[in-house]
Amino acid sequence: MRLGIDVGGTFTDFVLIDDKTGETTYEKVLTTPKNLSVGVMKGIGRVLKMGGATMKDVDYVVHGTTIGTNALIQRKGARTGLITTDGFVDVLEIGRFQRPKEGLYDFYARNPEPLVPRRWRKGVPERVDRNGKVIRPLDEEAVQKVVKFFKREKVESIAVSLLFSFLNPKHEKRIAKVINEIHPKAYVSLSSEVSPEFREYERSSTTVINAYLQPILDRYLQTLHKKLNKKYGKVDLRIMQVGGGMMTPESAIGMAVSIVNSGPAGGAISGSYIAEHTKNPDALSVDMGGTSFDICLIERGEPTISTEGKFEGFPVKIPVVDVGGIGAGGGSIAWLDVGGILNVGPQSAGSDPGPACYSLGGTKPTVTDANLVLGRLNPEYFLGGGMNLDHKLAEKAINEHISKELGWSVEESASGMIRVVNANMVKGISVSSTEKGHDVRDFGLVAFGGAGPLHAVQLAREIGIPRVVIPMLPGNFSAFGLLISDTRHDYWRTFKQSVADLDPKRLAREFLKMERKARRQLKAEGVGEKQSKILWTADMRYQGQSYELNIPVKRSERMTTKEMKKVMNDFSKLHQEVYQYSSPDEEIEIVNIRVRAVGKSPKLKMPKMKKSTKDAKQALKGKKKVFFDETGFRSTNIYDRSKLRYGNVLKGPCIVEERMSTSVLIPDSTGEVDAYGNILVKVGGGR
Numbered sequence: 041m042r043l044g045i046d047v048g049g050t051f052t053d054f055v056l057i058d059d060k061t062g063e064t065t066y067e068k069v070l071t072t073p074k075n076l077s078v079g080v081m082k083g084i085g086r087v088l089k090m091g092g093a094t095m096k097d098v099d100y101v102v103h104g105t106t107i108g109t110n111a112l113i114q115r116k117g118a119r120t121g122l123i124t125t126d127g128f129v130d131v132l133e134i135g136r137f138q139r140p141k142e143g144l145y146d147f148y149a150r151n152p153e154p155l156v157p158r159r160w161r162k163g164v165p166e167r168v169d170r171n172g173k174v175i176r177p178l179d180e181e182a183v184q185k186v187v188k189f190f191k192r193e194k195v196e197s198i199a200v201s202l203l204f205s206f207l208n209p210k211h212e213k214r215i216a217k218v219i220n221e222i223h224p225k226a227y228v229s230l231s232s233e234v235s236p237e238f239r240e241y242e243r244s245s246t247t248v249i250n251a252y253l254q255p256i257l258d259r260y261l262q263t264l265h266k267k268l269n270k271k272y273g274k275v276d277l278r279i280m281q282v283g284g285g286m287m288t289p290e291s292a293i294g295m296a297v298s299i300v301n302s303g304p305a306g307g308a309i310s311g312s313y314i315a316e317h318t319k320n321p322d323a324l325s326v327d328m329g330g331t332s333f334d335i336c337l338i339e340r341g342e343p344t345i346s347t348e349g350k351f352e353g354f355p356v357k358i359p360v361v362d363v364g365g366i367g368a369g370g371g372s373i374a375w376l377d378v379g380g381i382l383n384v385g386p387q388s389a390g391s392d393p394g395p396a397c398y399s400l401g402g403t404k405p406t407v408t409d410a411n412l413v414l415g416r417l418n419p420e421y422f423l424g425g426g427m428n429l430d431h432k433l434a435e436k437a438i439n440e441h442i443s444k445e446l447g448w449s450v451e452e453s454a455s456g457m458i459r460v461v462n463a464n465m466v467k468g469i470s471v472s473s474t475e476k477g478h479d480v481r482d483f484g485l486v487a488f489g490g491a492g493p494l495h496a497v498q499l500a501r502e503i504g505i506p507r508v509v510i511p512m513l514p515g516n517f518s519a520f521g522l523l524i525s526d527t528r529h530d531y532w533r534t535f536k537q538s539v540a541d542l543d544p545k546r547l548a549r550e551f552l553k554m555e556r557k558a559r560r561q562l563k564a565e566g567v568g569e570k571q572s573k574i575l576w577t578a579d580m581r582y583q584g585q586s587y588e589l590n591i592p593v594k595r596s597e598r599m600t601t602k603e604m605k606k607v608m609n610d611f612s613k614l615h616q617e618v619y620q621y622s623s624p625d626e627e628i629e630i631v632n633i634r635v636r637a638v639g640k641s642p643k644l645k646m647p648k649m650k651k652s653t654k655d656a657k658q659a660l661k662g663k664k665k666v667f668f669d670e671t672g673f674r675s676t677n678i679y680d681r682s683k684l685r686y687g688n689v690l691k692g693p694c695i696v697e698e699r700m701s702t703s704v705l706i707p708d709s710t711g712e713v714d715a716y717g718n719i720l721v722k723v724g725g726g727r
Contacts, residue, residue, distance in 0.1 A: 041056060041057060041058050041059065041091075041093060041097045041098045041099060042056075042057050042059065042098065042099055042100055042101075042102070042523050043055070043056050043057075043084070043087070043088075043098050043100075043101045043102070043523075044056075044057075044101075044102050044104075044306070044519040044520060044521075044522035044523040045080055045083065045084070045101065045102070045103045045104065045519060045522070046104045046303045046306055046516075046518040046519040046522060047071060047076055047079070047080065047103075047104065047105045047106050047107070047303065048071060048106065048303060048329045048330060048331065048518075049071065049106060049329065049330055049331030049332065049369070049371070049388060049390055049391070050070070050071060050329060050330025050331055050369070050370070050371050050388070050390055050391045050394070050490075051068045051069065051070060051071055051329065051330055051391065051490065052068070052069050052070070052071045052072075052076075052079045052080060052083050053066070053067075053068050053083075053515070053516040053518065053519040053700075054066060054067045054068070054069075054083045054084065054086070054087040054516065054519060055087075055513065055516050055519040055520045055522075055523060056087050056088070056090075056091045056093065056098075057520075057523055057644065058091070058093075059099075059642055059644075059645065061645075061647070062644070062645040062646055062647040063091075063647070064512075064513065064520075065087055065090050065091035065093075066087065066513055066515075066516040066519070066699075066700065067083055067086045067087040067090060067516075068083075068423060068490070068515060068516060068700050069082050069083040069086065070391045070392075070394075071106075071390075071391045072391075073110070073390065073391065073392060075263075076105065076106075076107060076260065077260065077263050077264045077267055080103075080264060081264075081267050081268075081271070084101075084268075094272075095268075095271075095272035095273065095275060096273075098275075099276065100276040100277070100278055101268075101275055101276065101277050101278065102278045102279075102280055102286050102522040102523055102525065103264075103277060103278070103279055103280065103522070104279075104280035104302040104303040104305070104306045104518065104519070104522050105260070105279070105280075105299060105302060105303070106303060107256060107257060107260050107299070108253045108256070108257060108296060108297075108299045108300040108301075108302075109300050109301055109351075109352075111252070111253055111256050112249070112252075112253075112300065112351055112352040112354070113352055115155075116256075117155065117252035117253055117255075117256055118196045118197040118227070118251070118252055118253070118254065118255040118256060119160075119193070119194060119195045119196050119197070120155060120156050120160065120195065120196075120197045120198070120199060120248060120251045120252045121156065121160040121161070121162065121186075121190045121193075121195040121197070121198045121199070122156045122160065122161045122162070122198070122199045122200075122201065122244070122248055122251075123162055123163075123164060123183070123186055123198060123199070123200045123201075123202075123215060124161065124162070124163050124164075124201055124202065124244070125163060125164070125166060125167060125202045125203040126163035126164055126165045126166070126182075127163055128163060128203065128240070129158075129161040129162065129163045130158075130161070131201075131240055131241055131244050132154040132155075132156065132161070132241070132244060132245065132248065133154055133158075134241070135151065135241050135245075135355075136241060139151070140353065151353060152352065152353040152354060154248075155248050155249065155252045155354070156199070156248055156252075159193075160190070160193065160195055162186040162189070162190075164178070164179055164182045164183050164186060164215075165178075165179040165182055166178040166179060166202060166211050167203065168202065168203060168204040168205065168207065168208045168210075168211065169204065170204060170207075171207070172204060172207030172208035173208070174208065174210065174211075178210075178211040178214055178215070180214070180218060183214075183215050183218045184218060184222060187218055187219050187222045187223050187226075188222060188223075190223060190226070191222065191223040191226070195226065196225070196226060196227065196255050197226060197227040197228075197229070197251040197252065197254050197255050198219055198223075198226050198227070198228055198229070198251060199229045199231070199244070199247045199248045199250070199251035199252075200212050200215050200216065200228065200229065200230050200231065200247070201231035201240075201243060201244040201247045201248075202215075202231070203240065205230070205231055205232040205236075206231070206232055206235075206236040206237055206238060206243070206533060206534050207534065209230065209232030209233075209236075212230045212231065212232045213230070213232075215230075216228050216230055227251060227254040227255055227258070228251075229247050229248075229250040229251040229254065230247070231243045231244065231246070231247040233294075234246055234247045234250045234295065234297065234358075235247060235356075235357045235358060236532065236533045236534065237357060237532060237533065237534045237632050238534045238536070238631070239357065241355065242348065242355045242356070242357040243357055245354050245355045245356065245357075246297055246355070246356045246357050246358060248354075249296075249297045249300070249351060249354055249356060250295065250296050250297040253296035253297060253299075253300070254293060254294075254296045256296075257292065257293055257296045257299060258293050261277075261279075261289045261292070261293065264277070265277065265289070277289055278527075279291075279292035279299060279302070280299070280302040280303070280305060280306050280522050280525065281295070281298040281299055281302055281305070281528070282298050282299065282300055282301050282302050282305050282358070282360045282361060283298060283305070283345070283358065283359040283360055283361065283528060283530060284305050284308065284309055284343060284345065284359075284361045284525060284528065285525055285526050285527055285528020285529070285638065286522070286525050286526070286527055286528065287527065287528070287529065287565075288565055291529070291561075295358075297351075297356060297358060298358055300351045300356075301351065301360075301363060301365075303518050304327060304332075304334040304336075304361075304363040304365060304518070305360075305361040305363060305521075306518045306519065306520075306521035306522040306525065307325060307327040307334060307336070307363075307488065307489070307517060307518035307521055308325055308334075308336035308338075308343040308361045308363055308521070309343065309361070309521040309522075309524060309525045310325075310488070310511075310517050310518065310520045310521030310524065311323065311325025311327075311336060311338060311343070311486045311488070311517075311521070312325070312336075312338045312341055312342055312343045313521070313524055314486055314509060314511045314718065315338050315341065315484060315486050315509065316341035317646075317716065317718075318484070318486075318509050318714065318718055318720060320483075320484030320486070320507065320509060321338070321339075321340050321341040322338065322339055322340070322482060322483050322484070323338045323483050323484040323485065323486050323509070324336070324337060324338065324469060324472065324473055324480070324483050324484075324485050324486070324505070325338060325343075325486040325487075325488070326465070326469065326485060326486070326487050326488075326489075326492055326496065326499070327488055327489040327492060327517070327518060328368065328369055328370070328465070328487075328488075328489040328490070328491040328492035328494075328495060329369050329370070329489045329490055329491065330369045330370045330371040330388065330390065330391065330408075330490065330491070331367070331369040331371055331372075331388040331390060332365050332366065332367060332368065332369050332388075333365065333366050333367075333368035333369060333464075333465050333468060333489075334363050334364070334365045334489075335363065335364045335365070335468055335469055335471075335472040335473075336361060336362065336363045336364070336472070337362065337472050337473060337476070337478065338486075343361050343362070344361070344362040345359055345360070345361060345362065345590075346359070346360055346361075346362040347359055347360075347532075347579065347590060347632075347634075348360075349362070358530070359530045359532075359634075359636075362472075364468060364471055364472040365468075366385070366386065366464060366465070366467075366468040367385040367386020367387070367388065368384070368385050368386070368407075368461050368464045368465050368468070369385075369388055369407065369489075369491060370395065370406065370407050370408040370411075370490060370491040371388040371389040371390055371391075371394065371395055371406050371407070371408065372384050372385035372386065372387070372388050372406060372407050372461060373385065373387045373388065373389055373404045373405065373406055374404075374405045374406065374407075374410070374438070374441065374442055374453075374457045374460075375387075375404075375441070376441075376442065376445055376446070380445065380446070382442065382446070382453075382456050382457065382460055383460065384407065384457055384460045384461040384464065385461065385464065388406075389402045389404060389406050395407075395408040395409050395434070395437075396409050396430075396433045396434050396436065396437035397409050397412050397419070397429040397430050397431070397433050397434040397437075398427070398429070398430075399428075399430045399433060402437075403437055403440075404437060404441060405434070405437040405438040405441050405442055405453075405457065406437075407457060407458070407461050407491065408429075408434075408491070409433075409434035409437055409438060409454070410434075410438065410453075410454035410455075410457040410458050411454075411458070411491075411494055412429050412431060412434045413431070413434050413435055413438060413450055413451060413454040414451065414454050414455065414458065414666065414667035415664060415665050415666040415667055415673065415676075416494060416666060416667075416695065416702065416704055417429060417494075417702055418678075418697055418702070419431055421697055423699065423700065424698075424699030424700070435450050438450050438453050438454055438457070439453075442456075442457070451667060451673075454667075455667060455669065458495075459669070461495075462495060462498060462499055462502065463502075465495065465499055466499060466502050466503050469499070469503055470503065477618075480503055480504055480505050481504050481505070481506060483505055484505065484506075484507040484508070484509055485499070485500045485505045485507065485508045485509070486508075486509045486511065487499075487508055487509070487510055487514065488510075488511055488514040488515070488517035488518070488701075489514065489515065489517065489518070489701075490514075490515040490700060490701050491701075492514060492701070493510045493514050493696075493701050493702065493703035493704070494701075494702055494703070494704050495704070496508050496510065496703075496721075497692070497703075497704060497705055497706050497709050497721055497723060498669075498704070498706050500721075500723045501706065501709075501723050501724065505723065506722065506723055507720065507721065507722060507723065508709075508720075508721040508723060509718055509719070509720055509721070510696075510703050510711075510718065510719040510721065511718050512716065512717040512718060513700070514698075514700070514701045514703075515698075515699070515700025515701035516700055523641075523644070524641065524644055525641065526638050526639055526640050526641050527562065527565060527567055527638065527639030527641070528636065528637065528638050528639070529558055529561050529562070529636075529637045530634065530635070530636050530637075531554040531557055531558055531634070531635045531636075531637070532554075532632055532633065532634040532635070533550075533554070533632065533633065534631065534632050535547070535550055535578075535630055535631070535632060535633045536629065536630070536631055537629060537630050538583065538627055538628075538629045539580075539604060539607075539608055539627075539628045539629060539630060540627060540628075542604065542630070544599035544600055544601055544603065544604050545598060545599060547599055547604075547630075547633070548596060548597055548598065548599040550633060551576050551593070551595075551633060551635060552597065554633070554635040555574055555576075555635050555637075558574060558635050558636075558637030559572065559574070559637065561637060562637050562639050565639065567639030571639050571640045572637065572638070572639055572640075573637075573638040573639075573640060574595060574635065574636070574637055574638075575592070575595075575635070575636040575638065576592070576593040576594070576595050576633070576634070576635055577590050577591060577592050577593055577633075577634045577636070578590070578591050578593050578607065578630045578631075578632070578633050578634070579591075579630070579631045579632040579633075579634070580607075580608075580611045580628055580629065580630055580631065581628070581629060581631060582615075582623060582626045582627065582628060582629075583626065583627040583628070583629050588631050588632070589611060589614050589615060589618065590634070591607055591610050591611045591614065592610065593607055593633075594606070594607075608624075608628055609624075611628060612624045612628075646716050647716075648686075648715045648716060649685060649686040649715055649716070649717060650685075650686060651686050651687050651715075652685035652686055652687045652688060653685075653687060653688070654687060654688065654689040655688070655689075656679060656684060656685075656688035656689065656690055656713075658683055658685070659679045659680050659681070659682075659683035659684045659685075659688065660677060660678070660679055660680075661678045661679060661680050661697065662678055663675050663676060663677055663678065664676060664678060664695075666693065666695060666704075668693055668706060668707060670706070670707050671693075671707065674693065676693050676694055676695055677690075677693075677694040677695070678694070678695045678696075678697060679694060679695070679696045679697065680696075680697060680698075681696050681697065681698035681703070681719075682698060682699075684696070684713045684717070684719075685713060686713055686714065686715045686717075687712070687713065688712070688713045689710065689711070689712050689713075690705055690710065690711040690712070690713075690719070691705075691710055692705035692706050692707050692708060692709035692710065692711070692724075693705060693706055693707045694711075696711075696719065703719065705721060706724075707724070708723075708724025709721055709722065709723050709724050710722050710724075
């Protein structure tokens with residue numbers, strides 16, 4: 041067996057899979073933000089009991105956590121210091137000297153304040169040139185003074201980012217030794233290890249985030265490990281990373297920056313898995329939980345991977361699954377601005393106090409309250425009956441905060457809230473698809489998260505997507521993604537070289553150096569040769585360009601000129617695809633080289649159902665009044681998803697209820713159940 045745990049802003053999800061039978065057990069508990077391990081331990085106990093299993097039956101546990109994300113959002117990371125080359129202490133504030141995107145319309149918009157205050161940013165005399173040659177030795181006496189100052193200031197984590205250290209890390213490694221001698225309890229992050237590539241600002245930012253999160257993650261994992269070991273004995277715990285693979289807790293602490301947004305990365309992995317299985321290799325996965333709405337573009341069955349991104353406004357230079365997110369979830373709060381205009385989010389009620397209808401003290405109207413008022417949620421079957429929703433409290437919250445101010449009925453207000461949050465999500469989908477040159481009419485929409493299937497079909501109609509896939513276990517689908525992810529480690533370094541002047545054999549030697557390191561890591565984690573896969577890629581550009589495209593490179597210990605010509609042709613083809621032009625006669629250069637080491641996880645056996653008839657009468661629970669924009673309230677069929685069979689056809693409007701989620705099929709849409717229990721929806725008006 042294997043167990044996946046995804047800690048979200050409102051709920052913590054659990055999925056237990058039996059590899060012999062393919063049987064899946066799942067559970068959901070409220071997240072405990074003050075101490076995440078409390079909710080994690082509670083859910084583990086529940087899901088093991090439900091699955092009739094003990095921890096001895098579980099081969100390994102994969103954990104996706106929001107602890108890094110929360111620390112960045114709330115600015116509750118460690119006291120962090122930064123050591124740079126003398127004269128470069130303000131690199132975090134100068135950045136690229138660009139205003140944030142929203143500054144186009146908002147003159148008061150500002151970039152986020154650096155995670156390291158000015159007084160804890162110190163420069164030391166040293167210099168390595170652009171060829172990696174030491175032209176000024178490191179002043180160790182100055183380093184000692186800085187470290188002693190940090191120790192007096194109770195700085196618990198130190199980031200080190202020196203000029204050109206990605207070419208020659210000698211000075212950074214010496215600083216690390218000095219820190220260990222003077223301030224041995226301090227955590228140390230070296231840019232030459234965290235992000236060994238050029239672009240000073242992004243490299244420094246990535247290293248600082250890593251340092252800022254290391255102590256927080258270490259303390260959390262130690263607490264969780266102690267609780268697990270005390271209750272269950274030795275547990276093989278693995279951590280999901282934002283690049284789409286899992287790693288050991290020790291590796292995670294060393295690369296703490298890579299666990300930010302790891303939950304959404306799990307969702308993207310599961311989205312790509314189900315997209316391919318339902319013959320939608322080009323798809324958009326959307327995960328709507330209690331707090332956020334996460335979007336990932338999937339092409340040819342693979343989630344898009346980027347080598348740069350932003351976490352809470354801070355740039356990072358590590359491989360990340362390209363997940364776009366907005367503050368739109370079931371807990372998103374509706375409010376009126378100074379002009380009396382209805383808004384929804386990005387503020388969320390979270391799990392404490394939660395939506396008004398949870399009866400946990402929340403008084404503000406949320407998307408969940410609106411769906412309840414419109415008849416789309418069953419107040420007696422939320423979380424499979426594990427939590428009752430209070431219809432009157434939902435009405436009261438909407439009435440007091442929205443209806444009275446606007447002069448609308450509660451139902452009109454609730455419908456308005458749904459239209460506004462849908463518009464926000466449509467815009468978010470467009471940013472990840474249409475604005476990147478993709479025609480969404482060629483894509484499917486894979487919808488999951490506790491609230492995703494409630495909104496997905498309407499979203500698809502509004503944006504012009506013709507097909508929607510509502511997978512099995514949509515409410516726990518990100519946790520499912522953790523279990524089908526592979527062990528993964530990425531290694532990369534700057535290797536700036538014109539392809540015309542390049543010796544292919546030298547390039548192969550540089551790749552092989554990183555490959556040997558990658559194979560040692562996989563072996564140390566118990567991954568056998570047969571389960572190992574090594575991939576080479578290179579970041580390339582036309583000479584003079586500012587940004588690169590990542591191109592696959594065929595692994596070859598004795599690389600030839602002919603093989604390099606193919607890489608160049610592949611670059612020009614991709615450049616044409618992305619930018620609508622290419623210049624094969626221009627000089628091409630390699631900027632970075634990358635090695636990805638993958639330890640393949642066991643393939644998942646998905647149990648298939650026997651073919652049944654189109655009639656889904658065996659799953660019909662009854663009828664009730666449900667509000668739809670096209671018709672207002674109307675009598676609507678309610679189905680029990682656990683009783684649906686392969687081949688059953690569902691005609692909208694209808695509601696499909698299950699333990700952890702609810703699906704809404706709007707008028708003029710039709711759903712069909714496939715052999716694995718997924719609901720494949722054709723959206724009226726699509727092609």
